[in-house]
Amino acid sequence: MNTFTGRLENDGRATPANLFAPLRVGKLHLPNRLAVAPMTRVSATADGRATGQMADYYEAFAAGGFGLVITEGLYTDKAHAQGYLFQPGLADDAQRDAWRPVVERVHAQGGRIVAQLMHAGALSQGNPHRPTTKGPSAVLPAGQQMAFYRGQGQYRMPEAMTAHEIRAAVEGFAQAARRAQQAGFDGVEIHGANGYLLDQFLTAHTNLRDDRYGGSLDNRLRLTVEVIQAVRQSASAGFVVGVRSSQGKVNDFTHQWPGGQDDAARIFCTLGAQAIDYLHTTEFEAWRPAFGESGPSLAALARTHASVPVLANGSLHDAARAEGVLSRQEADFISLGRGALTHADWPARLRAGMPHEEFDRGLLAPIADLDNAARHRAQVQLA
Template sequence: MNTLFSPLKLGALTVPNRIFMAPLTRCRAGDEHLPNALMAEYYAQRASAGLIIAEATMVIEGNSAFWKEPGIHSVQQVTGWRFVTDAVHAAGGRIFLQLWHGGRACHPLLNRGAQPVAPSAIAIADEVRTPEGKKPYAVPRELRDDELPGIVAGFKQAAQNAQSAGFDGIEIHGANGYLLDEFLRDGSNKRSGPYGGPVENRARLMLEVLEAVSAVWGSGRVGLRISPLSSYNSMIDSDPAGLSAWLANRLNDYHLAYLHVIRGDVYQQQSGDVMTPIRQHYKGVLIGNMGYSGDEASEDIAAGKVDAVAFGTSFLANPDLPARIKTGAALNPPNPATFYTWDAQGYTDYPALTTS
């Protein structure tokens, strides 16, 4: 376990351990998408993580995909997030904000009737929870090339807002079938022109966003999350290993704090090994995510396969996860029925070792 509890340099930041908290959408921000005291308590409880990566947060108003998720596009949201970052820092923690555009996963009933946008007019083949119950995803409108600088500008402004809110850095959400991932993978990007076709074009929007936010933060406080194999939100790519190798190599030009990779597909629609080609080509800090135990995380870090591991639902249910891993204590089981509810139950009431 020594490898898990050794310090790690993430660009401009050094963290005390390699047990990170993955970004987890929890829908506690209310109808106005405002971070609040309950969220501050939740994140502060988990401040023993080497790094907390806060949940997917809207960079541009009117792009809600989850209902009651937070934003970072208004003065009030910046103020709300400041309560969160102050609480985490007071507890000795470090916290990045995940900046996110929902793309075609957004729904008109969550956005005052606005049609979602995407690289191509292809709907997600599933349903989304709305105030009127579960509804099929809407067919998105294909973004014009001349609209994409506005998307980049939205991410840049959100990065500036995250600075004002007191975060230690930001993570760009390029995973799980949201806008940047939709452009990146060929199953959802069928457009032609400078943002479609070969991988270098499909990655263009993501790379433009990285350049824009790095101009705000410095690249050493910027991370990127990708999910080359994940089929969530009807995603697929014809060559996930090739995509992963190309992107890993290209990202070396950006000197990011880290690259955060969801290593598999929980729905088992796609399989394969993307971690090996990414590790082979990427020279920076690599974070693995999805299905790791403490033992596997320790072994993979010791073997050089990854540099840190981000834990999701286990951190959700165990505010003191590093202590539990270190001592071999039993883990609290997560309660999926409260993942996306709106109060403290199943959010801030999971016991720590000292109170269990």
């Protein structure tokens, strides 16, 4: 377990200074408490390589004052990890090399950048590598595929992963982390949230296994723990490793852990006991109680039970909300999605006292890629 400095000392009042206080995350020194959340943009080449357009996109966040940039989810192997067509990856050396100029441009602007590592599992809706999907069990995912990521209709029925396929998935995370470090990234974030593979193993109704990966909560957490350990072993000392955790899923938005705060305590104690540098919690509204009408938020529960910095995500593009989460010591830093998409210079605008506009959903429709966003912005300017 890692210790850290940078927790805010104040009288409980929300002040803009909270958002701009420095923070140490592992051996990484961040100039402020503002991060860009991972957001799927399906804008890579067909074979998963980052592009110059993506370099422009990520560089803009660092130039706009965000201390940390977290990439969209990058698939980890060329078997069953890829979730979406035109999703970028870190599954081979060509993909690794394509990320180098992106990382260099973020660093040139004084930013830090972390690669989110993702295995879609049963929620894969666009994978040219395999015709089938894999998950912990043969359980049809709830909901519909996401149209703005080029999906249509129901998800496919997944096949239950074999022990060999589980080991291969763990190795995929480890190899992707090694490539991320070779590409110059400052760290990786293991995607254990939002209904993707690691979350599918954690969730009882999608994990019906009767082996060491199923049944008890500890067994259902086992794959996440094994991935953390493999990733940590694959990277050199000082390379940051984070984990993202959530209750809701992209296909099951209102899902909550059935054991309430007891489940949260066990999950966050287990994750916090691993060799990780931060936990990234995400809810629709990060400041809301995690369970019921009262009580602590999910971020606050993570902060209580894990002695690592907690990154809170969820509708925190209102500066007062973001500052409040920090001043109440529910989290140590915050990540923005919609706010960052609206203004890549959100931090600089806040420092200058400039207004923040409302998020325009046209940026993500009909396809949530960078081409659509550029067209939409051009049309708005001409209107």
